[in-house]
Each structure stands twice: as C-alpha cells, then as structure tokens.
Amino acid sequence: MHLDPRMGAFDAVMFGVEGDPLLRSVIILVAMLDRCPDRTVIDDRVDHMTRRIPRLRQRAVGNPLSPAPPRWETDPNFDPTFHLRWRRGDDSCSAVDAVLAYAERMSEADFDHARPLWEVAILTDLADDAAAFVLKIHHSITDGVGGMAMAADMFDLQREPASSPPSPDVPPPAPLGMVGRIGQDIGFETRAARDTVVAAAGFVLAIARDGLTHPVRTVTSAATTTTAMIRMLEPQSTPRSELMTKRSLSSSFSILDVPLDELRRAATVADTTINVCFVAAVAGAVRRHHQRLGHPLPEFRVNMPISLRTDADAEGGNQWVPARFIVPTEPDDLRSRIRRLDPILHKARTDPALHLSTIVYQLLTLLPRQVTTSVAGSLMKGVDVAATNVPGPPIPVFTGGAEVTALVPFAPKGGAAVNVALMSYAGRAYLGINCDPAAVIDPELLTDCIREGLAEVVALH
Known part of the structure; x- marks a missing residue:
C-alpha cells in the first residue's frame, strides 16, 4: 500500500502541537484478555502488521528550519522488541485496576x-490468570477508526489462531541527507502553497457559479459559511467550568460499560441516535458532578471528532475534523435534554465550516511551528470535555489464543479536562474515561456521575 511520505495537513498539526506538552496526542487501546496469549503468535502478528502497514516501521523526520511537515521514512534501526514489550502485571489487585494503572503511566510518557x-505492552500474570494487551499510538499516525483497522491484524474470530498470510517485504530504509531534505522541503512548500490556493480558489469559484443561478441562496449560504468559519477559528482559551480550569500531563483512567442493545433501545425510544444518548449521559454527569461540588454549571464546551473516513481510505492518517460546540446540562429531565441536544449535534455534524477544515489546516502547516502551536492551543485549551464514539468488532475476537473480554479506548485529552470515548464491542458499549487529575479533583466522583448518567439513559421507556 502506497503512503504519502509527508504527513497530511491534519496529521502534521497533531504532531506539531506537541510543542506544548499539554496538547500531547496519544491514543491508548486496552484489550482485557481471559488468559496469557501465545508469545510466538503475538510476535508473529506484530511483525506481519508492521510489514503490511509500513507506517508502523517509519519515524517522523522534520526540519526545524522549514514549515514543511515531517516526512515519514523507514527507521534504519527498527527493533520490534523495543515496540513490543512483555511485562509481568501486578496481581495484588484486580486485573482491571492493574492494567489501568499501567496504561495511565504509559500514556503519560513521551x-x-x-x-x-507506537508501542504495545502485553501484561501477564494478572489476578485470576488474566492478561491484557495495551496499544499506544501517536495520533499523527492514525485516528481511532483507522487504529481499529490496523489492530485487526492482531485479532482472530476463534480461539485457535489462524495462520498469518505471507508477509510483505520490509521496505528498505531510504533516509535523505541534508541537501535532499532541503530540496524536498522547498518542493513541498511550493506544492502546498499552490494546493492551498487552488483549494481556496475552487471554493470561491463554486460560490460564484452558484451565485449566477441562485443569488439569494448563495448570499445566505456564503454568510452562513463565513460565520461558521469565524466560529471555528475563534480562540476559546477559557473553559466554561470554573472547577475544571487547571491542566497537567497526568491522566486518571476509568472504565464503564453497558449493554449495547439497551443503549440502542433507549435511542429508539427517544427517537434519536446512540451518539446523542451518549452525549446526553455525559451532559447529565457533568451537571451532577458540578452540583455535588457546589458549582452548578448550565453549559460546557465539547470537542467531538466528526469522521470523514470512507472504505477507500488507508488505515494510516487522520480522516476527521474537530467540531466544537456548547452542550447544555439543563433541563434536568432527560427527554427534554435529548430534545435540546439533537439539533445541536446535528448542526455540529453538518456545519459548513467543517468542509473548509482542510484549507485551514493546510494554511496552519505553512506557518512557523510556534505559531501553529499557539493557534491550536487557543482552540483546544478552552474545551471542558472531549467526547468520541468509535465502532469496534460486533462479535468476540481473540488474540494469540486468548479471548478479548473487553475492548476500551482512551482518547487524548488534547487540552480538555476529560475525554470520554465510547467503543462498541461484542454487544457492549465500553467507555474509556481519561481525566486530567489537575482539572478533575475527584475522578471517582465524575466516573460515578457518568455511571448514573448512563443508567438514566438506558432506563428510558
């Protein structure tokens, strides 16, 4: 599979914002296993995965003197044992607690x-002979949906491992010297400027053509798009919550789950989607959390990725755009709250500015990295809660002869106080809750509030 040697515009921004460590963008996927997997099988699957997906053998090489995004080049020193680590877990506590403690520290390390x-840790010798598979991958490599497609190489549909197909040859390292990098950077900058101008000009011409036949509609549409674009780029550096203002490099992980059928039924009863029910549960939780701490909060700011990925897209790269919007925590009545949220989420998914995100991020890649980090930070640090929803395997899967008993994502905070990620797997909806303990002073309380919010949703009738 051919992959562009240069990071895409959005990938490059995700990579570059780490000039501010608070904006680190790391995805963690935890797979709880019913027993220790076969080491030979796991080693073979990881090797096959890195051959089939060359990006997993590539490092990001940039030039601090050029605005061109980093290029991906095969690591001449690639060592699979550095990326795949087998560790004996802590058996003095529950398997889930031991795995979450390890995953928290793993997520915090650069x-x-x-x-x-990327890296994978296999934790063995946990309580009740359980084990776990913990994947850590940088967001510049892929998004959540793409990451699940990558991880598919690790899974079987039955306990007995299937034979791996023949592995592709390892791509030979082709590092560029300084002269080659400078030449490639100059070529990229020329193409990027041209492509950005062409994309912007195409957008303007499309408006002009439409204006000849539908002038009133075009003026209205252009005004709406301009307003949406201003709103997209408007700095929002101050969270709405007065409680959750501090930020740190630390994480506190917790897991919740509910039957997926009950969540679907609740969505049907409320005549809405699972995603709206999910956000309604989080909104109710934020409301309870602030009330119990004596700081009522009528609304908060959410950052939610809107996936643009299609079946034709490769696993690598990011195929989504960020949507920021205000979520009301009121009214207290769940049905009324869902009715308020439905149009808000629909508008977020259909915002005309989303279609211009590519142009915006292309422009950001042409700016000095310090400026890009500053602009991105002004858009991300004012977020109270990030939320994402990723589909997982609908049936049980296995890896190395071990059954995956739970599959839980932990998405990056990205400047938010907390990120709540939902993944469906084998008939259940798993929520990975990633709290910044500097912002959420009592993560257990917030987790309890989210549990209550989910229970409220699934109790709809």
Whole structure:
C-alpha cells in the first residue's frame, strides 16, 4: 500500500502541537484478555502488521528550519522488541485496576521521536490468570477508526489462531541527507502553497457559479459559511467550568460499560441516535458532578471528532475534523435534554465550516511551528470535555489464543479536562474515561456521575 511520505495537513498539526506538552496526542487501546496469549503468535502478528502497514516501521523526520511537515521514512534501526514489550502485571489487585494503572503511566510518557511512534505492552500474570494487551499510538499516525483497522491484524474470530498470510517485504530504509531534505522541503512548500490556493480558489469559484443561478441562496449560504468559519477559528482559551480550569500531563483512567442493545433501545425510544444518548449521559454527569461540588454549571464546551473516513481510505492518517460546540446540562429531565441536544449535534455534524477544515489546516502547516502551536492551543485549551464514539468488532475476537473480554479506548485529552470515548464491542458499549487529575479533583466522583448518567439513559421507556 502506497503512503504519502509527508504527513497530511491534519496529521502534521497533531504532531506539531506537541510543542506544548499539554496538547500531547496519544491514543491508548486496552484489550482485557481471559488468559496469557501465545508469545510466538503475538510476535508473529506484530511483525506481519508492521510489514503490511509500513507506517508502523517509519519515524517522523522534520526540519526545524522549514514549515514543511515531517516526512515519514523507514527507521534504519527498527527493533520490534523495543515496540513490543512483555511485562509481568501486578496481581495484588484486580486485573482491571492493574492494567489501568499501567496504561495511565504509559500514556503519560513521551515517545522516543527517533523511532516509530507506537508501542504495545502485553501484561501477564494478572489476578485470576488474566492478561491484557495495551496499544499506544501517536495520533499523527492514525485516528481511532483507522487504529481499529490496523489492530485487526492482531485479532482472530476463534480461539485457535489462524495462520498469518505471507508477509510483505520490509521496505528498505531510504533516509535523505541534508541537501535532499532541503530540496524536498522547498518542493513541498511550493506544492502546498499552490494546493492551498487552488483549494481556496475552487471554493470561491463554486460560490460564484452558484451565485449566477441562485443569488439569494448563495448570499445566505456564503454568510452562513463565513460565520461558521469565524466560529471555528475563534480562540476559546477559557473553559466554561470554573472547577475544571487547571491542566497537567497526568491522566486518571476509568472504565464503564453497558449493554449495547439497551443503549440502542433507549435511542429508539427517544427517537434519536446512540451518539446523542451518549452525549446526553455525559451532559447529565457533568451537571451532577458540578452540583455535588457546589458549582452548578448550565453549559460546557465539547470537542467531538466528526469522521470523514470512507472504505477507500488507508488505515494510516487522520480522516476527521474537530467540531466544537456548547452542550447544555439543563433541563434536568432527560427527554427534554435529548430534545435540546439533537439539533445541536446535528448542526455540529453538518456545519459548513467543517468542509473548509482542510484549507485551514493546510494554511496552519505553512506557518512557523510556534505559531501553529499557539493557534491550536487557543482552540483546544478552552474545551471542558472531549467526547468520541468509535465502532469496534460486533462479535468476540481473540488474540494469540486468548479471548478479548473487553475492548476500551482512551482518547487524548488534547487540552480538555476529560475525554470520554465510547467503543462498541461484542454487544457492549465500553467507555474509556481519561481525566486530567489537575482539572478533575475527584475522578471517582465524575466516573460515578457518568455511571448514573448512563443508567438514566438506558432506563428510558
């Protein structure tokens, strides 16, 4: 599969914002296993995955003197044992507690940027003979949906491992020298400027053509798009919550789950979608959390990714755009809250500015990295809650002869106080809750409030 040697515009922004460590963008996927997987099988599957998906053997190489985004090049020192680590877990507590404690520390550590930006830890000897598979991957490599497509290489549909197909040859390292990098950077900058101008001009021409046949509609549409674009780029550096204002590099993980059928039924009863029910549960939780701490909060700011990924897209790269919007916590009545949320989420998914995100991020890649980090930070640090919804396998899967008993994502905070990620797997909806303990002083209380919010949703009748 051919992959562009340059990071895409959005990938580059996700990579570059780490000039501010508070904006680190790391995805964690936790797979709880019913027993220790076969080491030979796991080693073979990881090797096959990195051959089939060359990006997993590539490092990001940039030039601090050029605005061109980093290029991906095969790591001449690639060592699979550095990226795949077998560790004996803590059996003095529950398997889930031991895995979450390990995953928290794993998420907080920065990557070695001289190597490919991913790693896997296999935790064995947990309580009740359980084990776990913990994947950590940088968001510049892929998004949540793409990451699940990558991880498919690790899974079987039955306990007995299937034979791996023949592995592709390892791509040969082709590092560029300084002269080659400078030449490539100059070529990229020329193409990027041209492509950005062409994209912007195409957008303007489309408006002009439409204006000849539908002038009133075009003026209205252009005004709406302009307003949406201003709203997209408007700095929002101050959270709405007065409680959740501090930020740190630490994480506190927790897991909740509910039957997926009950969530679907609740969505049907409320004549809405699972995603709206999910956000309604989080809104109710934020309301309870602030009330119990004596700081009522009528509304808060959410950042939610809107996926643009199609079946034709490769696993690598990001195929989504961020939507920021205000979520009301009132009224207290769940049905009324859902009715208020439905049009808000629909508008967020259909915002005309989303279609211009590519142009915006292309422009950001042409700016000095310090400016890009500053602009991105002004858009991200004012977010109270990030929320995402990723589909997982609908049936049980296995890896190395072990059954995956739970599959839980932990998405990056990205400047928010908390990120709540929902993934469906084998008939259940798992929520991975990633709290910043500097912002959420009592993560257990917030988790309890989200549990109550989910229970309220599934109790709809």
